[in-house]
Amino acid sequence: MSSLISTHQNRLHFLSIVSEIREILGYKLLNNEPEYNDELAMEMTYGDFEFALVHSNNDKSDCLSVECIFGEIPDKRRDKIYEKLLQINYMLSEVDCSSFSIDAQTDQLIYLLKLNLLDQTGNLILKKMTEIVWHGKRWLETYFVTIEEQTQTISNPFKLA
Secondary structure, three states: OHHHHHHHHHHHHHHHHHHHHHHHOOOOOOOOOOOOOOEEEEEEEEOOEEEEEEEEOOOOOOEEEEEEEEEEOOHHHHHHHHHHHHHHHHHHHHHOOEEEEEOOOOOEEEEEEEEEHHHOOHHHHHHHHHHHHHHHHHHHHHHHOOHHHHHHHHHOOOOOO
16 A cells, blocks of 8 residues: 555656656646556657656656767767766766657667666756757767868858758
8 A cells, every 4th residue: 555655656756757847948847647547758849959857656656767868979980989888877877867869760869878766856857968969069069060060050040051
């Protein structure tokens, strides 16, 4: 029985985080509670990146997953990016349980961070998302764009595509 209570409390805490984020960003608050489901998710664009906050009762109900799509991996840099991802995932596994993965269907690079749900607030999640956006922009500038493309952008920053 206590497992059901903690699952319900975790669900309510997740919904309070979503409400706080919506309020901070100036979105309307939810009028009604979402239907009960084994997985709750809030999807949004933040800092030009697609994010999903996910809480699952099937997996670990005390976890919150923050997922961010960094974008499609360019073919001409694929091998170098894969090699770098392996190195980064090795380092991240020792630091904070975050990792990069690649969606097999879309070839999108996805950053995944698991957090303890009860330690989080909407404000803390937004701060973490802001860090992810900063790292994501840096990643895109460094690994997704070739040296030639970087030079073209610097030499003519106002060139229209």
